[in-house]
Amino acid sequence: DTAVSQTPKYLVTQMGNDKSIKCEQNLGHDTMYWYKQDSKKFLKIMFSYNNKELIINETVPNRFSPKSPDKAHLNLHINSLELGDSAVYFCASSQGRGMPLHFGNGTRLTVT
Amino acid sequence: AQSVTQLGSHVSVSEGALVLLRCNYSSSVPPYLFWYVQYPNQGLQLLLKYTSAATLVKGINGFEAEFKKSETSFHLTKPSAHMSDAAEYFCAVSYYGGSQGNLIFGKGTKLSVKP
Numbered sequence: 001d002t003a004v005s006q007t008p009k010y011l012v013t014q015m016g017n018d019k020s021i022k023c024e025q026n027l028g029h030d031t032m033y034w035y036k037q038d039s040k041k042f043l044k045i046m047f048s049y050n051n052k053e054l055i056i057n058e059t060v061p062n063r064f065s066p067k068s069p070d071k072a073h074l075n076l077h078i079n080s081l082e083l084g085d086s087a088v089y090f091c092a093s094s095q096g097r098g099m100p101l102h103f104g105n106g107t108r109l110t111v112t
Numbered sequence: 113a114q115s116v117t118q119l120g121s122h123v124s125v126s127e128g129a130l131v132l133l134r135c136n137y138s139s140s141v142p143p144y145l146f147w148y149v150q151y152p153n154q155g156l157q158l159l160l161k162y163t164s165a166a167t168l169v170k171g172i173n174g175f176e177a178e179f180k181k182s183e184t185s186f187h188l189t190k191p192s193a194h195m196s197d198a199a200e201y202f203c204a205v206s207y208y209g210g211s212q213g214n215l216i217f218g219k220g221t222k223l224s225v226k227p
Contacts (some may be wrong), residue, residue: 004155033214041150041200043217090155098144098206101215103155 003027006091006104013081014112021076021107023091031055031096032074034066037088037106046089049074050096081111114139116205118218126226131175131190133221135203138184145186146204146215147177156202162186173197198225 006023013019025032034046047066048055054066063079078085088108092101119134137143144163148156160171167179177188186203203218 041220041222043156043202043220045214045216048214092155098215100146100158100161101148101156103157105155106153 004091004093004102004104006089006107008107009105010108010110012110012112015081015083017081018077018079019081019109020078021089021091021109023074023076023104025072025091025093025102027093027102029093029095029102030071031094031099032068033092033094033101034074034076035090035092035103037090039087043090046076047074078109081109083111085109086111114143114205114216116203116216116218118201118203118221120221121219122222122224124224124226125193127195128192131188131193131197131223133188133201133203133223135177135186135188135218136184137186137203137205139205143205145177145179146206147171147175147186147188148202148204148217149173150200150202150220152199159188159201193223193225195225195227198223 004025031050033048035043037043046060049068065077068074088106090106091104094101115138117136146161147159150156159175160169162169162179170176175190200220200222202220204215206215
Protein backbone atom coordinates (compact mmCIF):
# COMPACT_ATOMS: atom_id res chain seq x y z
CA ASP A 1 0.00 0.00 0.00
CA THR A 2 3.04 2.29 0.04
CA ALA A 3 2.25 5.32 -2.13
CA VAL A 4 5.82 6.18 -3.19
CA SER A 5 8.42 3.49 -2.76
CA GLN A 6 12.08 3.66 -3.56
CA THR A 7 14.83 1.08 -3.42
CA PRO A 8 17.33 0.51 -2.03
CA LYS A 9 17.01 2.25 1.34
CA TYR A 10 20.78 2.24 1.83
CA LEU A 11 23.47 2.19 -0.85
CA VAL A 12 27.18 2.08 -0.08
CA THR A 13 29.57 2.09 -2.99
CA GLN A 14 33.03 3.17 -4.07
CA MET A 15 34.06 6.17 -6.10
CA GLY A 16 33.85 5.65 -9.83
CA ASN A 17 31.06 3.10 -9.70
CA ASP A 18 27.72 3.39 -11.48
CA LYS A 19 24.52 2.88 -9.49
CA SER A 20 20.77 3.20 -9.87
CA ILE A 21 17.94 4.03 -7.50
CA LYS A 22 14.44 2.91 -8.36
CA CYS A 23 11.18 4.70 -7.61
CA GLU A 24 7.58 3.70 -8.09
CA GLN A 25 4.33 5.48 -7.23
CA ASN A 26 0.85 4.00 -7.14
CA LEU A 27 -1.03 7.29 -6.73
CA GLY A 28 -1.75 7.82 -10.40
CA HIS A 29 0.17 11.09 -10.35
CA ASP A 30 1.40 12.65 -13.57
CA THR A 31 4.57 14.23 -12.21
CA MET A 32 7.52 12.62 -10.44
CA TYR A 33 10.62 14.20 -8.94
CA TRP A 34 14.04 13.50 -7.54
CA TYR A 35 15.30 15.63 -4.65
CA LYS A 36 18.72 15.56 -3.01
CA GLN A 37 19.03 16.23 0.73
CA ASP A 38 22.52 17.08 1.91
CA SER A 39 24.07 16.59 5.33
CA LYS A 40 22.58 19.90 6.50
CA LYS A 41 19.08 18.70 5.56
CA PHE A 42 18.84 21.14 2.64
CA LEU A 43 16.49 19.84 -0.06
CA LYS A 44 17.23 20.63 -3.67
CA ILE A 45 15.25 19.51 -6.67
CA MET A 46 17.20 17.56 -9.27
CA PHE A 47 14.65 16.51 -11.85
CA SER A 48 10.97 16.26 -12.50
CA TYR A 49 9.11 14.26 -15.13
CA ASN A 50 5.63 14.97 -16.41
CA ASN A 51 4.05 12.37 -18.68
CA LYS A 52 7.49 10.92 -19.42
CA GLU A 53 8.88 14.28 -20.46
CA LEU A 54 11.66 15.98 -18.56
CA ILE A 55 10.41 19.42 -17.62
CA ILE A 56 12.96 20.58 -15.06
CA ASN A 57 16.65 19.97 -15.00
CA GLU A 58 18.48 22.08 -12.45
CA THR A 59 22.26 22.49 -12.33
CA VAL A 60 22.88 18.81 -11.88
CA PRO A 61 25.97 17.10 -13.32
CA ASN A 62 25.25 15.06 -16.42
CA ARG A 63 26.49 12.02 -14.52
CA PHE A 64 22.97 11.94 -13.14
CA SER A 65 20.28 10.76 -15.52
CA PRO A 66 16.61 10.13 -14.78
CA LYS A 67 14.89 7.33 -16.63
CA SER A 68 11.13 6.88 -16.73
CA PRO A 69 9.87 3.68 -18.37
CA ASP A 70 6.26 4.67 -17.61
CA LYS A 71 4.21 7.20 -15.67
CA ALA A 72 4.50 5.25 -12.42
CA HIS A 73 8.28 4.92 -12.40
CA LEU A 74 11.18 7.35 -12.30
CA ASN A 75 14.59 5.80 -11.75
CA LEU A 76 17.80 7.70 -11.09
CA HIS A 77 21.03 6.49 -12.63
CA ILE A 78 24.37 7.88 -11.49
CA ASN A 79 27.63 7.36 -13.37
CA SER A 80 31.15 7.69 -12.01
CA LEU A 81 30.11 8.33 -8.44
CA GLU A 82 32.04 10.96 -6.46
CA LEU A 83 32.43 11.53 -2.73
CA GLY A 84 30.26 14.64 -2.98
CA ASP A 85 27.35 12.57 -4.22
CA SER A 86 26.89 11.18 -0.72
CA ALA A 87 23.45 12.32 0.41
CA VAL A 88 19.89 11.17 0.87
CA TYR A 89 17.94 11.04 -2.37
CA PHE A 90 14.17 11.34 -2.26
CA CYS A 91 11.70 10.42 -4.92
CA ALA A 92 8.36 12.24 -4.89
CA SER A 93 5.21 12.54 -6.97
CA SER A 94 2.39 15.05 -7.35
CA GLN A 95 -0.78 15.63 -9.35
CA GLY A 96 0.95 18.43 -11.18
CA ARG A 97 3.64 21.04 -10.91
CA GLY A 98 3.27 23.19 -7.83
CA MET A 99 0.94 20.74 -6.11
CA PRO A 100 1.74 18.95 -2.83
CA LEU A 101 4.44 16.35 -3.05
CA HIS A 102 4.21 12.79 -1.78
CA PHE A 103 7.66 11.56 -0.79
CA GLY A 104 9.29 8.18 -0.61
CA ASN A 105 11.34 7.29 2.45
CA GLY A 106 14.64 8.12 0.82
CA THR A 107 17.80 6.33 -0.25
CA ARG A 108 20.92 7.08 1.77
CA LEU A 109 23.85 6.97 -0.65
CA THR A 110 27.34 6.74 0.80
CA VAL A 111 30.30 6.96 -1.55
CA THR A 112 33.64 5.81 -0.11
CA ALA B 113 12.33 34.50 -8.18
CA GLN B 114 10.75 32.43 -5.49
CA SER B 115 12.47 31.78 -2.21
CA VAL B 116 11.55 30.84 1.32
CA THR B 117 13.31 31.67 4.56
CA GLN B 118 12.88 29.81 7.80
CA LEU B 119 14.05 31.80 10.79
CA GLY B 120 15.83 29.63 13.32
CA SER B 121 17.48 26.38 12.36
CA HIS B 122 16.70 24.96 15.78
CA VAL B 123 13.75 25.65 18.09
CA SER B 124 13.42 24.09 21.53
CA VAL B 125 10.21 24.13 23.57
CA SER B 126 8.92 22.39 26.66
CA GLU B 127 6.18 19.82 26.43
CA GLY B 128 2.83 21.61 26.59
CA ALA B 129 4.26 24.94 25.42
CA LEU B 130 3.33 26.86 22.28
CA VAL B 131 5.17 25.89 19.11
CA LEU B 132 5.96 28.70 16.66
CA LEU B 133 8.04 28.01 13.56
CA ARG B 134 8.63 30.97 11.28
CA CYS B 135 8.52 31.06 7.50
CA ASN B 136 8.74 34.04 5.17
CA TYR B 137 8.42 33.77 1.42
CA SER B 138 9.38 35.80 -1.58
CA SER B 139 7.24 35.41 -4.66
CA SER B 140 6.33 37.72 -7.51
CA VAL B 141 2.87 36.16 -7.83
CA PRO B 142 0.42 34.75 -5.28
CA PRO B 143 2.08 31.64 -3.93
CA TYR B 144 1.05 28.23 -2.85
CA LEU B 145 2.60 27.49 0.54
CA PHE B 146 3.24 24.24 2.34
CA TRP B 147 4.60 22.89 5.58
CA TYR B 148 6.19 19.46 5.69
CA VAL B 149 7.49 17.40 8.62
CA GLN B 150 10.36 14.93 8.47
CA TYR B 151 10.87 12.37 11.20
CA PRO B 152 14.30 10.70 11.51
CA ASN B 153 15.14 8.36 8.64
CA GLN B 154 11.85 9.05 6.90
CA GLY B 155 10.58 11.02 3.95
CA LEU B 156 8.70 14.29 4.19
CA GLN B 157 5.03 14.28 5.12
CA LEU B 158 2.62 17.09 4.25
CA LEU B 159 1.33 18.92 7.35
CA LEU B 160 -0.80 21.54 5.64
CA LYS B 161 -1.10 23.69 2.53
CA TYR B 162 -2.31 27.15 1.57
CA THR B 163 -3.76 27.50 -1.93
CA SER B 164 -5.49 30.92 -1.84
CA ALA B 165 -8.59 29.84 0.06
CA ALA B 166 -8.87 30.54 3.80
CA THR B 167 -5.86 32.35 5.23
CA LEU B 168 -5.89 30.24 8.39
CA VAL B 169 -5.07 26.69 7.44
CA LYS B 170 -5.49 23.71 9.74
CA GLY B 171 -3.34 20.65 9.26
CA ILE B 172 -2.69 17.31 10.81
CA ASN B 173 -1.50 16.66 14.37
CA GLY B 174 -3.00 19.91 15.68
CA PHE B 175 -0.82 22.23 13.61
CA GLU B 176 -2.08 25.32 11.85
CA ALA B 177 -0.59 28.17 9.84
CA GLU B 178 -1.76 31.63 8.90
CA PHE B 179 -1.05 33.25 5.55
CA LYS B 180 -0.28 36.96 6.00
CA LYS B 181 0.25 38.66 2.67
CA SER B 182 1.26 41.98 4.22
CA GLU B 183 4.05 40.27 6.11
CA THR B 184 4.81 37.67 3.42
CA SER B 185 4.69 35.09 6.19
CA PHE B 186 3.27 31.63 6.74
CA HIS B 187 4.22 30.74 10.31
CA LEU B 188 3.41 27.32 11.74
CA THR B 189 1.90 27.03 15.21
CA LYS B 190 0.63 24.45 17.63
CA PRO B 191 -0.89 25.44 20.99
CA SER B 192 0.63 22.62 23.01
CA ALA B 193 3.77 20.72 22.07
CA HIS B 194 3.98 16.97 22.44
CA MET B 195 7.11 14.87 22.62
CA SER B 196 6.11 13.22 19.35
CA ASP B 197 6.33 16.61 17.57
CA ALA B 198 10.12 16.51 17.72
CA ALA B 199 11.20 16.48 14.07
CA GLU B 200 12.51 18.62 11.21
CA TYR B 201 9.99 21.03 9.70
CA PHE B 202 10.20 22.46 6.19
CA CYS B 203 8.33 25.37 4.66
CA ALA B 204 7.95 25.32 0.87
CA VAL B 205 6.61 27.71 -1.79
CA SER B 206 5.43 27.31 -5.36
CA TYR B 207 2.90 28.79 -7.71
CA TYR B 208 0.68 26.67 -9.91
CA GLY B 209 1.14 27.00 -13.61
CA GLY B 210 4.39 28.87 -13.46
CA SER B 211 7.25 28.18 -15.77
CA GLN B 212 8.93 26.22 -13.04
CA GLY B 213 6.18 25.12 -10.75
CA ASN B 214 8.38 23.00 -8.56
CA LEU B 215 8.37 23.38 -4.80
CA ILE B 216 11.20 25.45 -3.33
CA PHE B 217 12.04 24.40 0.22
CA GLY B 218 13.41 26.38 3.11
CA LYS B 219 16.44 25.09 4.98
CA GLY B 220 14.36 23.51 7.69
CA THR B 221 13.84 24.04 11.41
CA LYS B 222 14.60 21.29 13.87
CA LEU B 223 12.06 21.21 16.67
CA SER B 224 13.13 19.73 20.00
CA VAL B 225 10.59 19.10 22.77
CA LYS B 226 11.81 18.92 26.36
CA PRO B 227 9.90 16.88 28.94
